[in-house]
Amino acid sequence: MLRRTFIALAASAAAIVAAAPAFAQDVIRLGASAPKSGPLAGGAAVTHWPNIQLWMKEVNDAGGLKVGDKQMKLELVEYDDKTNGEEAIKNIQRLATVDKVDFLVTPYSTGLNIATAPIIARYGYPHITTSAATDGVAEFAKRWPNSFWMLGTSSQLANGVVQALTKLKDGGSIGNKVALVNVADAFGLELVGAAKPALAAAGFEIVYESSYPLGTQDLAPVISGAKAASPDAFVAFSYPGDTFALTEQAQVQGLDVGAFYTGVGTAFPAFAGRFKEGANGILGIGGVNSEDDKVKAYLAKHQEVTGATPDFWASATTYAGLQVLGQAIEKAGTLDKAAVVEAIRTGTFDTIIGQISMPENVNRNVWTVGQWDNGIFKAVAADGLPVAGEPVKKPAWQ
Amino acid sequence: MMGLTPQETKSLGLGALLIALAALLPLFDDGFYLSISVNIVLYAALCTSWALFSGPTHYVSLATAAFYGLGTYSVGLGIELLPYPLLLLIAAAIGAVMAGLVGAATLRISGVYFVIFTFGLAELVRQLVTWTQTKFSTAMGLYVFTEMTESHIYWMLLALTGAVFLTSFLIARSRLGFAMTVIGNDETVARHVGIDTARSKIILFMISGAFIAIAGAITAPRYIYIEPPSAFNPMISFLVVIMALLGGTKRLWGPLVGVIPFTIVMDFISSNFPNHTMIVVGLAFLAIVYLIPHGVTGLLENAQARWTKRSAPAAVAEEKPA
Numbered sequence: 001m002l003r004r005t006f007i008a009l010a011a012s013a014a015a016i017v018a019a020a021p022a023f024a025q026d027v028i029r030l031g032a033s034a035p036k037s038g039p040l041a042g043g044a045a046v047t048h049w050p051n052i053q054l055w056m057k058e059v060n061d062a063g064g065l066k067v068g069d070k071q072m073k074l075e076l077v078e079y080d081d082k083t084n085g086e087e088a089i090k091n092i093q094r095l096a097t098v099d100k101v102d103f104l105v106t107p108y109s110t111g112l113n114i115a116t117a118p119i120i121a122r123y124g125y126p127h128i129t130t131s132a133a134t135d136g137v138a139e140f141a142k143r144w145p146n147s148f149w150m151l152g153t154s155s156q157l158a159n160g161v162v163q164a165l166t167k168l169k170d171g172g173s174i175g176n177k178v179a180l181v182n183v184a185d186a187f188g189l190e191l192v193g194a195a196k197p198a199l200a201a202a203g204f205e206i207v208y209e210s211s212y213p214l215g216t217q218d219l220a221p222v223i224s225g226a227k228a229a230s231p232d233a234f235v236a237f238s239y240p241g242d243t244f245a246l247t248e249q250a251q252v253q254g255l256d257v258g259a260f261y262t263g264v265g266t267a268f269p270a271f272a273g274r275f276k277e278g279a280n281g282i283l284g285i286g287g288v289n290s291e292d293d294k295v296k297a298y299l300a301k302h303q304e305v306t307g308a309t310p311d312f313w314a315s316a317t318t319y320a321g322l323q324v325l326g327q328a329i330e331k332a333g334t335l336d337k338a339a340v341v342e343a344i345r346t347g348t349f350d351t352i353i354g355q356i357s358m359p360e361n362v363n364r365n366v367w368t369v370g371q372w373d374n375g376i377f378k379a380v381a382a383d384g385l386p387v388a389g390e391p392v393k394k395p396a397w398q
Numbered sequence: 399m400m401g402l403t404p405q406e407t408k409s410l411g412l413g414a415l416l417i418a419l420a421a422l423l424p425l426f427d428d429g430f431y432l433s434i435s436v437n438i439v440l441y442a443a444l445c446t447s448w449a450l451f452s453g454p455t456h457y458v459s460l461a462t463a464a465f466y467g468l469g470t471y472s473v474g475l476g477i478e479l480l481p482y483p484l485l486l487l488i489a490a491a492i493g494a495v496m497a498g499l500v501g502a503a504t505l506r507i508s509g510v511y512f513v514i515f516t517f518g519l520a521e522l523v524r525q526l527v528t529w530t531q532t533k534f535s536t537a538m539g540l541y542v543f544t545e546m547t548e549s550h551i552y553w554m555l556l557a558l559t560g561a562v563f564l565t566s567f568l569i570a571r572s573r574l575g576f577a578m579t580v581i582g583n584d585e586t587v588a589r590h591v592g593i594d595t596a597r598s599k600i601i602l603f604m605i606s607g608a609f610i611a612i613a614g615a616i617t618a619p620r621y622i623y624i625e626p627p628s629a630f631n632p633m634i635s636f637l638v639v640i641m642a643l644l645g646g647t648k649r650l651w652g653p654l655v656g657v658i659p660f661t662i663v664m665d666f667i668s669s670n671f672p673n674h675t676m677i678v679v680g681l682a683f684l685a686i687v688y689l690i691p692h693g694v695t696g697l698l699e700n701a702q703a704r705w706t707k708r709s710a711p712a713a714v715a716e717e718k719p720a
Contacts, residue, residue, distance in 0.1 A: 037676055080672050085621045085628050090433045097429030114623035184532040213525050
């Protein structure tokens with residue numbers, strides 16, 4: 001009996017596979033490989049996948065992309081990389097050699113983008129990364145000329161923090177004592193390495209410094225250590241799990257500072273959901289210019305089509321990266337990969353995060369620091385872009 | 399030491415022939431099929447190394463990720479300073495030393511305590527590596543840029559798998575192998591007949607750890623960007639156990655017949671059901687446990703037994719007239 005059930009199940013599974021849609025000639029086939037399971041699945045479900053869905057729907061509703069004198073609709077082939085480099089490489093190979101897709105959507109996260117970059121370069125696909133922030137971008141761009149890096153560098157992000165703190169200090173909102181905390185991995189180390197000299201040059205004194213291993217559950221000692229040093233500003237280069245834990249501990253222990261900054265995850269809608277009014281005034285990595293009409297329209301559309309709020313950092317960049325790809329295909333007027341890479345390198349693109357041009361394969365114009373203000377994470381520091389407002393002093397915890 | 403039986407010579411020759419045939423693959427395809435073959439050969443090397451220790455001793459080790467990550471990190475930290483082949487040796491040495499230390503501390507305990515300890519080990523090593531990197535190294539992200547392609551990695555992993563097989567084969571014929579068989583059957587008896595059980599287990603654990611570390615070192619150039627979550631991914635430890643058990647650990651080639659179908663089925667599932675992978679994988683596991691409870695080796699041996707039984711009467715009948 002059981003055996004028969006399994007056979008029936010297996011048969012129906014086979015039937016589903018066989019029923020996969022046959023594709024017509026006049027479509028552009030896009031391939032996507034990103035986490036749907038594993039440690040980064042949560043982040044990808046907020047930042048990555050919904051934007052692919054949204055962008056494809058918008059393009060297809062508008063009749064597709066105009067390639068030469070043909071209107072071509074988009075079709076997606078998607079795979080789960082299980083947050084695993086081996087799997088990601090295999091997926092790209094499958095997309096390139098078995099599915100023979102026309103173009104690729106960027107993988108998700110710094111590590112997976114770099115792990116897949118050589119394979120993507122080998123097949124010559126344009127590789128527009130929108131979720132990789134590291135100081136290596138200039139070198140990567142040289143090594144893989146088909147790769148483009150849109151989310152900025154660690155140094156830019158760290159300098160943004162110092163800019164925001166300096167404004168608060170000059171405005172008399174905070175003094176010059178900073179507590180500096182970081183997660184002990186490449187991301188945290190790069191940011192803290194860039195932030196320390198910049199803080200010193202801006203006249204700040206680091207009164208407390210500490211790092212903790214990735215995945216640490218109990219961050220109470222970090223906060224109590226920082227509190228004992230009675231700083232005016234608290235800066236943590238943290239990952240989502242620790243961002244939430246540090247903020248919660250600061251609230252519990254009453255670490256009242258004029259500027260409270262946390263890293264990745266601060267820009268997630270879930271952050272405001274978790275801390276409610278308590279989130280107001282908290283600074284964090286990323287931010288978007290919520291005063292801009294295009295950004296406003298994007299936020300509304302994202303909510304309407306995917307039923308979820310985007311994150312206020314890499315989401316907009318991910319969408320913009322897809323816009324760059326689409327516009328470059330139209331500019332090149334062909335599905336030839338090399339021609340599209342050239343179009344991206346030489347063109348200027350009108351995206352929701354402003355005019356983008358990447359002559360050296362790197363986008364230098366990024367928002368670096370955001371601040372929560374009643375459910376919106378407004379950009380308060382940026383490189384080469386207008387911001388939504390100036391940083392304000394954080395109110396006491398409620 | 400030498401003195402091979404004809405049967406053994408035949409097995410060795412067949413093994414060498416299979417590896418030589420497999421080595422030709424990159425000449426025919428350097429796309430998807432090479433990529434999935436790299437994964438298959440990687441797990442073949444890992445599972446066989448794992449079974450080298452866990453097969454005869456019945457100690458289920460979840461420390462694979464710890465050794466693998468150490469190997470990856472040896473290359474990540476040293477690639478700018480030392481030649482790559484030397485790094486492979488260093489990785490092996492570090493893996494063996496770590497296994498020796500852990501073995502000395504834990505192989506006197508057994509059963510579930512050992513399983514839990516080895517699972518914690520991967521996390522412990524990950525934290526130690528991160529701490530060391532933060533305190534003593536100026537390197538920020540670790541990048542391994544080499545000229546190696548997937549074909550090179552494939553060949554190296556294939557050579558490693560061959561080496562693991564040869565080592566297992568030689569161990570099985572040695573005093574150590576005999577000692578392990580006795581320990582596996584009854585440890586108390588082994589101690590009574592004068593086998594230094596702790597020493598034998600530690601040596602075997604060290605060999606196994608060294609091989610796993612080399613596998614990690616070989617794959618490092620494939621990751622390019624080395625970070626703790628991928629190098630010390632606990633999934634590696636679990637997958638190795640699952641695949642090895644699917645194959646069966648009684649035979650030397652057991653893990654191999656687990657790895658190949660497992661990788662292909664997993665790949666089929668994840669490419670056809672990208673949004674429901676975990677559910678379908680769960681169903682597949684249920685199906686495996688229900689349909690092939692004794693692993694693929696059990697299945698093959700049953701089939702062979704049935705075939706022999708069926709052909710046996712015929713053979714008897716033929717013999718009668720003579």
